[in-house]
Amino acid sequence: MNLTHLRIKAILLLLVFISVTSCDSVTENNGSKSHLPVALGESNAVLAVMDTTQWNGPLGEALREIFSTYVPGLPQDEPYFKLRNINPLKMNSILKTAKSMIFVSTLDNNGAQSRAMQNYFTTSSLEKILDDSSVYRLAQKNQFARGQEIVHLFGQTEDQLITHLKRDKELIRNYFLNIENKRISQSIFKVREKQIEKTLRETHGFDIQVPYGYDLAKSQRDFVWIRLLDPEYEKNVFVHFRPFNTKEPFDDVLTYREELTSSYLRDIQKPDIYMTLQNENKNVREVNFHGKYALETRALWKLSDISAGGPLLSYLFVDESQQRLYYLEGYVYAPSKDKRALMQEMEVILNTFRSGEDFTAGK
Template structure:
């Protein structure tokens, strides 16, 4: 009887898992979305390295104009890094290579054009129902659909499609940033979910909050390097590996001119010279922004409803003893009339910085003025 009850419980649990649903969205170039649903079962965790994307496509097309358009989207260099690195690490496979290892990848892209009769084309076209095919044929502005957890938990799926190669290429070129942002946000979200605070880092945050009246996630392992009435610096200094740093500076907001790239660099250099030492034993060593050989890259974004200037670039010490990459947000809290400069910078000589900077971005986005 107990065995029968146990069997019933297992069957009920599996049935409940099978009934779970997940929503996806299709997006056209005007930003209009159409929600879709798919069923999921109990799934393994998604695997793969941060920033890695598996692209399923007809490889002959990948070697042609369609592939060139895909490379412009996924292999564009990350702006502001000290060395050339692509936005993502791409693995290109054909449908017959799509085995159980690739199926649990963290990021998957299906590239389907309804032009082509090769086996790979037919397989990719077969993903879509007849109704979806007609919609694609009749609406050239519809080119992408997103969903999640198709084969694994924490998985992001993107379907790119077009009635023919030319239409798909056109949409890829016109909407590159939209596609890039989908995976950038997915990777940031994953990183944010892995940030864990310890009792020690919470104690540091309490000190920071009492001094500056701000909140920001401080991961376990970070230490407090400096805390002043207008400045915070926490850092992670492992015996081996990347040195990670997070700084916050606040001041009274004066004018819109403070948002120009030149003035943000000026502010950054002033803060660096005053607070961020390159060598604790050498007070004449401090951080400056590299502008001679590599100018910082800026763009405007919306951060928690605030007009914000994001800046990425290289930094060094004035005596050239060390250097690295940084990313910063500059914005104003209208309620307090305070300008905030929040930055993450890293030291990891001769190594890639892409994922480190993405990690710093995730930390910065946890910032809130109390």
């Protein structure tokens, strides 16, 4: 057995042991270690601990395709994540408390930085992974700080790891997106507008979680609008519903949206002004919305007099148990501000929506 094979064997066994020991140690405080510091750092930021030479080459580019791709439906280019490279030789106690990290290594790199990556592994005797080249990632929680998420990405060769990353880029991105959405949910729903939620349940037969500070701006027979007004921005969510008797809205959801907003979202003082769509950045795709076929739309809205505009996110679906067609939308108005984080909140709020059998079952 040559030296390279021995090195591959040792490192991969160490990586497997990480998953085993982390599962054994995650027992206190819902998966946290009480003696550790609290994870810190800004939202949507990921530290990539890896050899800087690989960061500046094809492997780093494959990672940027995953994390630094621009979010669709925003007026300015904003990436899903702020991805920053950390030289493993320069890791310190502060950097180790980052909320989200990836540790990236390949065994065909013998540089000092790559060798330093071995310090994060613990020995084990799980030999079978050597023969399974499909295994390339392992997740850890609370390794250096409470509330921390780490994913190890590794390969026997750089080319092998790049192949995995390109194939599963959406899977990896969605893993971290789900983490960020859970963090947002824990933050914005600490205090909720329970009375508004009760009104929507009792009056309209659906449930949605409403963060503190939102007002019930409109509640009609088939239309509900909640919003939060701040001196620097507006956050808005509206729900329209009607008996499901035609599939036409699914044929052209953008036209359907125009019909709704021109009817329900006109300026009270200036009724000639209504909400419409901009021509740029329209993105419609099929998704699974809590087990229901849905169309997700990310686009840009504007007022008809072009006095305001911003991004929107919507879902169109049918609740068969109610025989209702639902259209949910969240949109923001935040001039001169980044929209990425605000639209994440809209997504989190919309995804608390429950109706029909899901609503009655309390899911």
